[in-house]
Amino acid sequence: MKNNPEQRRIDIPVLAIMLLAIVALILPGCRKDESRELYHRFQDKSWGRYNLLSFEIPFEKANTYNIYLFARFMPDYQYETLNFNMVMNTPSGEERINEYQMEVKSKSGNFCIECGKDSCQGTILLKKGLVLAKPGILKIEIENLTPRLSAAGVLGIGIRMVPLGK
Secondary structure, three states, rough: OOHHHHHHHHHHHHHHHHHHHHHHHHHHHHHOOOOEEEHHHOOOOOOEOOOOEEEEEOOOOOOEEEEEEEEEOOOOOOOEEEEEEEEEEOOOOOOOEEEEEEOOOOOOOOOOEEEOOOOOOEEEEEEEEEEEEEEEEEEEEEOOOOOOEEEEEEEEEEEEEEEOOO
């Protein structure tokens, strides 16, 4: 029995569509909840006093999350702490405001955060076990509270959202 060329043309697209449909059904079930991370890099390696950073983190699943701020520093960062204010707005309309102080250097001037060859990175927990009851966008604004016009030696600021629940 000879293969009909027209029959092959029909079978290949149908097979491809079926394969794509199967993959589309399987992949979401295999996907684990992953952390979300947004990062703002400072081109001039300095965070201006009045440079308000805004982060909008979309999430598709109601869950409980830990929210972290992380900052990357140059070796010449001169302050012992990084002082900042956070305003967080949840999709349900709740607003949370808090001031934070990230320990960066000891009194002797040595970094007390994780350092690599060219930079150091500090992390601070902003909210532990934040229950977000409905999907949407978590909005976070971070304001530099360093007492100078600019905090030289800051490479960037990021927000990390880590799911805790199912």
